[in-house]
Amino acid sequence: MDFSIKAFDTKNTIQGAKTGCIAVGVFENKKLSAQAKALDQGGEITAALKAGDISGKPGSTLLLRGVSKAGAERVLLVGLGADEAVGEKAFLSGVNAVMKAFGQIGAADGIIALPMENLKERDVNWAIRACVIAGHEAVFRTDAQKSKKDPAPQGVKKVMLAVPNTAATKLALAQAEAIANGMDLTKELGNLSANVCTPTYLADTAKRLGKEFGFEVEVLERKQMEALKMGSLLSVTNGSEQPPKFIVIKHKGGKPKDAPVVLVGKGITFDTGGISIKPGANMDEMKYDMCGAGSVLGTFRAIGEMGLKLNVIGIVAACENMPSGRATKPGDIVTSMNGLTIEILNTDAEGRLILCDALTYAERFNPAAVVDIATLTGACIVALGHHNSGLFTREDDQHEALANELLAAGKQANDTAWRLPVQDIYNEQLKSNFADLANIGTPGGASVTAACFLENFTRKYTWAHLDIAGTAWKSGGSKGATGRPVPLLATFLMNRAR
Numbered sequence: 282m283d284f285s286i287k288a289f290d291t292k293n294t295i296q297g298a299k300t301g302c303i304a305v306g307v308f309e310n311k312k313l314s315a316q317a318k319a320l321d322q323g324g325e326i327t328a329a330l331k332a333g334d335i336s337g338k339p340g341s342t343l344l345l346r347g348v349s350k351a352g353a354e355r356v357l358l359v360g361l362g363a364d365e366a367v368g369e370k371a372f373l374s375g376v377n378a379v380m381k382a383f384g385q386i387g388a389a390d391g392i393i394a395l396p397m398e399n400l401k402e403r404d405v406n407w408a409i410r411a412c413v414i415a416g417h418e419a420v421f422r423t424d425a426q427k428s429k430k431d432p433a434p435q436g437v438k439k440v441m442l443a444v445p446n447t448a449a450t451k452l453a454l455a456q457a458e459a460i461a462n463g464m465d466l467t468k469e470l471g472n473l474s475a476n477v478c479t480p481t482y483l484a485d486t487a488k489r490l491g492k493e494f495g496f497e498v499e500v501l502e503r504k505q506m507e508a509l510k511m512g513s514l515l516s517v518t519n520g521s522e523q524p525p526k527f528i529v530i531k532h533k534g535g536k537p538k539d540a541p542v543v544l545v546g547k548g549i550t551f552d553t554g555g556i557s558i559k560p561g562a563n564m565d566e567m568k569y570d571m572c573g574a575g576s577v578l579g580t581f582r583a584i585g586e587m588g589l590k591l592n593v594i595g596i597v598a599a600c601e602n603m604p605s606g607r608a609t610k611p612g613d614i615v616t617s618m619n620g621l622t623i624e625i626l627n628t629d630a631e632g633r634l635i636l637c638d639a640l641t642y643a644e645r646f647n648p649a650a651v652v653d654i655a656t657l658t659g660a661c662i663v664a665l666g667h668h669n670s671g672l673f674t675r676e677d678d679q680h681e682a683l684a685n686e687l688l689a690a691g692k693q694a695n696d697t698a699w700r701l702p703v704q705d706i707y708n709e710q711l712k713s714n715f716a717d718l719a720n721i722g723t724p725g726g727a728s729v730t731a732a733c734f735l736e737n738f739t740r741k742y743t744w745a746h747l748d749i750a751g752t753a754w755k756s757g758g759s760k761g762a763t764g765r766p767v768p769l770l771a772t773f774l775m776n777r778a779r
């Protein structure tokens with residue numbers, strides 16, 4: 282789907298627009314949006330509303346042909362809720378319905394002429410982004426590993442957004458495309474099977490992005506990780522035949538002296554649980570356990586395409602968690618890169634074991650902030666379901682500020698997070714008789730103890746942790762990666778850029 286801006290004015294009117302299909306909004310109170318009114322000189326739209334052919338409820342649609350005073354071949358009426366004060370949810374339902382309808386009609390091009398400039402609490406740039414992301418979602422296919430490809434998306438290929446053609450809207454469109462492309466990459470990586478999407482594959486993807494967008498990419502091999510004394514990370518890869526990769530990717534968009542934001546991604550390309558092996562049901566889904574890494578790479582794709590003016594460093598710790606004769610055993614004690622010893626009571630709590638060394642590695646960059654992103658705990662799905670990512674930070678002023686920045690970015694991007702605690706008291710649960718720390722807590726609050734475990738390795742900088750176990754993918758019939766939290770992360774970084 283190809284997006285562009287189509288500005289209307291007194292010469293170039295909405296009535297005159299020649300296109301396969303133009304989408305306009307109507308309301309439950311039977312009123313027409315300004316754009317719908319402009320096309321209704323012949324009364325067909327009012328008649329359809331009066332007859333009850335469309336309810337106006339958010340996401341309801343009605344396709345009309347032969348609207349006499351419209352240059353467009355088809356007019357798609359889209360319900361946007363109760364009245365002219367269109368909220369974000371109603372708008373998003375409307376846009377998704379437009380994309381669905383656009384995919385089912387025989388038109389090559391279409392115009393979205395919804396009231397994007399008059400939304401409640403949202404501006405036109407937000408609306409542009411919502412359209413582009415919904416469009417990408419509608420045509421996204423996962424058929425890389427199918428011998429017969431899914432049918433190509435039908436319908437509208439060229440979508441024009443009826444908004445003023447200004448420097449700001451052009452920029453918003455370019456940024457929206459960059460974010461949507463980043464999300465697509467994250468989805469592709471998450472959906473690929475684990476025998477293809479290995480740590481090596483993630484490293485190669487980072488290198489390919491480096492070539493395409495000018496990132497500096499360094500991949501540390503096992504030997505280098507050993508030299509760095511990443512004993513915790515390396516304990517997770519013991520059972521695997523796949524070589525682990527520690528990927529460092531740098532986007533130098535800021536001033537050379539500006540402290541970077543560091544994103545750290547959990548890249549477990551398959552999580553069997555190790556010797557503390559997981560039950561068989563749905564274990565296939567543990568190929569998604571690299572979605573933290575995938576979202577770091579997707580976010581880099583987005584900021585690279587945007588040419589974001591900010592220094593950003595991505596760190597991806599990638600390996601497999603497998604059982605074998607060489608695998609780490611429950612009770613094994615390892616020494617992490619920062620010197621703390623860890624008793625591995627459960628080899629399935631492996632995410633924190635790779636992240637802690639990656640977080641220690643991040644110290645060398647004197648970061649402005651570090652955000653780790655991980656499918657860390659099933660308990661986070663229990664707590665928040667699939668709607669919100671779990672956000673964890675300490676409670677002092679500078680961490681409150683970072684938490685608020687991330688929460689706000691999530692709201693702005695329709696990719697929300699919800700805050701959960703990081704408090705000293707939970708460290709009690711991580712005490713070990715034999716080592717400095719245990720890698721699991723006592724029952725209860727498993728997402729929080731996981732975050733508190735990580736906290737022990739992040740005391741030298743401002744840090745936040747995002748648990749995306751629930752948001753990174755959907756289970757069930759339409760299972761697949763969602764591309765989250767790329768919108769949140771990209772927006773957070775955009776808000777920090779020059």
Ligand code: BES
Nearest residue numbers: 627629630631656657658659660721750
């Ligand atoms: N990758 C899992 C977390 C997970 C579970 C993500 C389900 C998505 C869906 C993680 O490595 C894990 O196994 N966590 C354990 C922690 C426990 C052993 C303390 C869990 O959540 O059960």
Ligand code: MN
Nearest residue numbers: 552629630631
């Ligand atoms: Mn696990």
Ligand code: ZN
Nearest residue numbers: 549552570632
């Ligand atoms: Zn895991």
